Structures are given as C-alpha cells and as structure tokens.
Amino acid sequence: MDERPIDDGSDIEPLPDEILAELRAVPVDELARERAIIAALAEAPRTTRRAASPLPLASAAAAVVLLAGGAVLLSARSGDDADLAIEQQVAMEADTAEAVAADPAADQPAESASREIDDEAAEELTTTSEEFDAEETESAAMDEVLTAEADDVMIDPEGAIVPEELLDEAFAALSAIQAGELDPPDTDCVMIGGGPVAVTRFRGVEVVLFLDLANATVTALSVEDCSFVVDLRADS
Amino acid sequence: MVRRRLSDDPEVLLHAARRGDREALEALLRSVHGRVLAVCQRMLRDPLDAADCTQEALVRIVRGIDGFDGRSSFSTWCHRVAATTALDEIRRRGRRPMTVPETTTEPASSTTSPEDSVITTDAMRDIGDVLATLPEEFRQAVVLSDVADLDYPTIATLLEIPVGTVKSRVARGRTMLRERIGNHGDGGRRRMGEE
Numbered sequence: 001m002d003e004r005p006i007d008d009g010s011d012i013e014p015l016p017d018e019i020l021a022e023l024r025a026v027p028v029d030e031l032a033r034e035r036a037i038i039a040a041l042a043e044a045p046r047t048t049r050r051a052a053s054p055l056p057l058a059s060a061a062a063a064v065v066l067l068a069g070g071a072v073l074l075s076a077r078s079g080d081d082a083d084l085a086i087e088q089q090v091a092m093e094a095d096t097a098e099a100v101a102a103d104p105a106a107d108q109p110a111e112s113a114s115r116e117i118d119d120e121a122a123e124e125l126t127t128t129s130e131e132f133d134a135e136e137t138e139s140a141a142m143d144e145v146l147t148a149e150a151d152d153v154m155i156d157p158e159g160a161i162v163p164e165e166l167l168d169e170a171f172a173a174l175s176a177i178q179a180g181e182l183d184p185p186d187t188d189c190v191m192i193g194g195g196p197v198a199v200t201r202f203r204g205v206e207v208v209l210f211l212d213l214a215n216a217t218v219t220a221l222s223v224e225d226c227s228f229v230v231d232l233r234a235d236s
Numbered sequence: 237m238v239r240r241r242l243s244d245d246p247e248v249l250l251h252a253a254r255r256g257d258r259e260a261l262e263a264l265l266r267s268v269h270g271r272v273l274a275v276c277q278r279m280l281r282d283p284l285d286a287a288d289c290t291q292e293a294l295v296r297i298v299r300g301i302d303g304f305d306g307r308s309s310f311s312t313w314c315h316r317v318a319a320t321t322a323l324d325e326i327r328r329r330g331r332r333p334m335t336v337p338e339t340t341t342e343p344a345s346s347t348t349s350p351e352d353s354v355i356t357t358d359a360m361r362d363i364g365d366v367l368a369t370l371p372e373e374f375r376q377a378v379v380l381s382d383v384a385d386l387d388y389p390t391i392a393t394l395l396e397i398p399v400g401t402v403k404s405r406v407a408r409g410r411t412m413l414r415e416r417i418g419n420h421g422d423g424g425r426r427r428m429g430e431e
Contacts, residue, residue, distance in 0.1 A: 012407040015382055019417065022363040023383050026277040028270065032287040037265050040294035044261055179258055 031216065031234045034171055042178040166202060167234055170211045170218040173198035189226035191219055205229055246310050254302060261301075265294055268311055271383070272297075272318040278379040279322035281368055293321040315384035319394055323376075366416050374409035381406045 015023070174197045176182035185199045187208045194210035194217070201207070207220035207229050216234035221227065243249060246267065252260035269290070276289035296317050304313055367375055380391045381402075388406070392399040 012403060013410065015410050015413065019363065019413065020382055023278065023367065024271060024274045026274045026364070028273060029287060032290070033269055036287070036291035036294050037262060037269065039291050040265055040298045041258060041262060043295050043298040044258060045256065
C-alpha cells in the first residue's frame with residue numbers, strides 16, 4: 001500500500017463541493033432519528049425540564065384547582081360558621097330587642113333594630129352565597145381549562161386518529177415520560193415486552209398504548225377490558 | 237401543544253442546554269444529527285450499524301456536553317464524538333475492511349488491483365458506493381477529514397498514526413475518489429448533479 005507522504009498537507013487538493021455535499025448527505029431514517037434523540041435526551045439530568053411544556057402548566061393549573069377547591073370548601077365552612085354566628089347574633093340581639101320591647105317607650109327603636117339585624121343577616125348570607133357561587137364557577141372554569149389541555153395533549157375527542165398517529169403519539173409520550181414530564185398511564189393491562197406510555201382514543205375506543213422499543217412496535221389495548229385493538233410496527 | 241420559539245444560534249442553544257433546557261438540547265441534537273449520521277454511515281457503511289453508532293454518539297454528546305470546552309465549534313466536537321464512536325465500533329468488532337460492497341457494485345476487474353479498481357457499473361447508487369471501494373485506511377482518512385471536518389492532528393490522534401501519514405492518506409484517498417467518480421463517467425456526475 002502506497003502511503004508516501006505527499007507534502008505538509010497545505011496543498012492537498014480539496015474535493016469539489018458537489019462531491020463533499022454528496023459525501024455528507026445520507027438518507028435519514030426518521031424513526032431511527034427520533035429513537036436516537038429520545039435515547040440521548042433520556043441521558044440528560046432528570047432535574048431539567050422543558051421550559052414551555054404544557055404539562056407543567058397543567059400541573060400548575062391542577063394545583064390552582066386544588067387550592068381553589070380547598071378555598072371553596074373553606075369558604076363553605078366559613079359560610080356555615082358565618083351563618084351560625086349571624087344566627088347567634090340575631091338571636092342575641094333579638095333577645096335584646098325583646099327586652100327593650102318590654103319598655104313601651106322603646107318599642108319603635110326595638111322593632112327598627114330587629115329589622116336592621118334581619119336585613120344585615122340576610123345580606124351577609126347573600127354575600128356568602130354569591131362568593132361561594134363565584135368560586136364554584138371559577139373552579140368549574142378551571143376544570144374545563146384543565147380538561148381541554150389534557151385533551152390537547154392526549155386525546156382526540158373525535159376518535160379520528162389514524163394508525164400512524166398512534167406511533168407518533170406513543171413516541172412523544174415516551175419522550176415526555178423519559179423527560180419526567182409525564183407519568184406512565186396507570187393501567188391494569190399488561191404487555192410482555194412493552195410498557196404503557198399513553199392513553200388515547202382510537203376509532204372511538206379508549207386505548208392504552210404499549211411501546212416496545214426493541215421491536216419498534218406499538219400495541220393498543222382497550223382500556224375497558226385490555227382486549228387487543230391494533231398492533232403497529234414502526235417501520236411498516 | 238404549546239411551543240416556544242427557540243434561537244437558531246448554536247451558542248445560545250448550547251448555553252440553554254447546559255442550564256437544563258431540554259428543548260434547547262433537543263434542538264442541538266437535531267441540528268447535528270444529520271452530520272453525525274453521515275460520519276457513522278461513511279465510516280461503518282452498514283445502515284443499521286450507522287443508526288446504532290448515531291444513537292450512541294448522541295448519547296455521548298449529551299453525557300459530555302458539560303465537559304465541552306469550546307476550543308472547537310460545538311458541531312466539530314460532535315463530529316469528533318461521532319468519529320470516535322464509529323472507530324470504537326470498528327475496533328470492537330474487529331472488522332476487516334471490505335473494499336467492495338456486495339450489493340450495488342460489480343467485482344473489480346481482474347486486470348486491475350483493488351486499489352486502482354474503477355466502478356464501471358450503472359448499479360452504483362451513490363458516492364457512498366464509490367467511497368466503499370477505497371481501502372479502509374484511505375476511506376477513513378477522507379471521511380474524518382471531509383465528512384467529520386476534523387483537522388489533521390485530531391485525525392492523527394483518533395487513528396493513532398502520525399500527522400504526515402494522515403495527510404498522505406487524505407490526499408491519496410481524495411485522488412482515488414475523484415478518479416473513480418471521474419472514471420465512472422457521466423453517470424456518476426449526472427447523478428450528483430441531479431441530487
């Protein structure tokens with residue numbers, strides 16, 4: 001083999017640009033690319049998080065809803081307490097009014113005071129009730145937002161999903177799970193060689209997706225009874 | 237799905253990735269994937285091996301990103317990681333180079349030496365097949381220089397040979413590649429022009 005040194009390398013003729021471009025261009029298998037990137041991202045520290053992922057947003061919203069729910073409960077309890085206090089106040093002041101009423105001279109002011117107390121109690125009850133209704137409405141609105149976001153992420157409400165999309169969804173879910181953004185779905189279904197990555201809807205059936213990376217297959221089982229729905233191979 | 241707009245600047249992405257921004261890291265990986273794959277593919281030739289090599293290289297990149305010292309560009313560093321991964325794979329399997337792939341080229345003429353063989357079949361699909369006809373040491377030198385964009389000292393380190401030998405191999409490899417593509421005639425040129 002001739003390996004004679006030619007020179008210092010400074011005048012080694014470069015390859016033409018078109019050959020260089022051809023050398024650097026190779027066909028890309030998109031599935032293999034996604035697999036490689038997912039595997040690499042899985043090596044990143046678990047403490048890192050996507051900066052603009054909707055899932056943390058959903059989690060935050062969930063926390064808000066929980067807090068709001070707690071506030072509603074507290075408010076309801078407070079409302080009860082307020083009602084009790086007001087009733088006690090009304091009863092006490094009514095007693096006072098009755099005592100005052102024993103004095104004929106004080107008859108008119110006592111009736112007036114009693115009416116004022118009743119009005120005040122009614123107003124406070126109304127206010128408490130309105131606050132409760134407002135917070136309940138806010139909580140319901142939050143629930144709707146959360147549900148909508150969850151649907152955006154995981155479920156096609158129309159069920160009009162094509163099989164290929166299940167693959168994309170499964171890999172996206174795996175990526176999110178590996179990134180710590182999503183927990184694997186809780187399911188009673190079991191698949192040998194595959195792990196559950198997402199729950200979605202396929203042709204009107206709620207299914208849990210099992211991804212088998214080794215064989216690049218995605219299997220959908222019915223959430224209801226774990227029956228087989230569809231099996232997809234990534235390179236098919 | 238909410239998506240924020242990421243910078244195209246590798247330095248910005250690198251900085252963000254090092255701070256733990258996974259989207260930035262993913263963008264970086266996607267930006268280098270093509271060339272990493274090309275290095276692996278040209279070094280190993282087999283698409284499945286190349287896919288494995290690419291995945292392993294990307295994993296190494298993520299693991300080593302905090303240690304990247306910035307002395308070269310990030311992409312060059314990634315190409316070096318890819319080259320190292322491919323060479324590790326070659327060494328691990330103890331492969332002997334096959335100068336002519338079985339699938340898309342006819343055997344070299346018996347009147348020519350393997351080194352000087354000329355591809356004369358229309359079955360040749362792309363430059364990868366021509367490259368595959370080069371002796372392993374010349375092919376590796378050309379790939380590391382012209383696909384991975386590594387400098388001669390780096391190639392010398394990776395291949396554990398003197399820098400002068402690297403230059404020699406790169407020069408000879410390029411010459412052989414040009415000759416074989418040229419000798420292939422209009423077919424090869426036309427195909428490259430089309431692509």
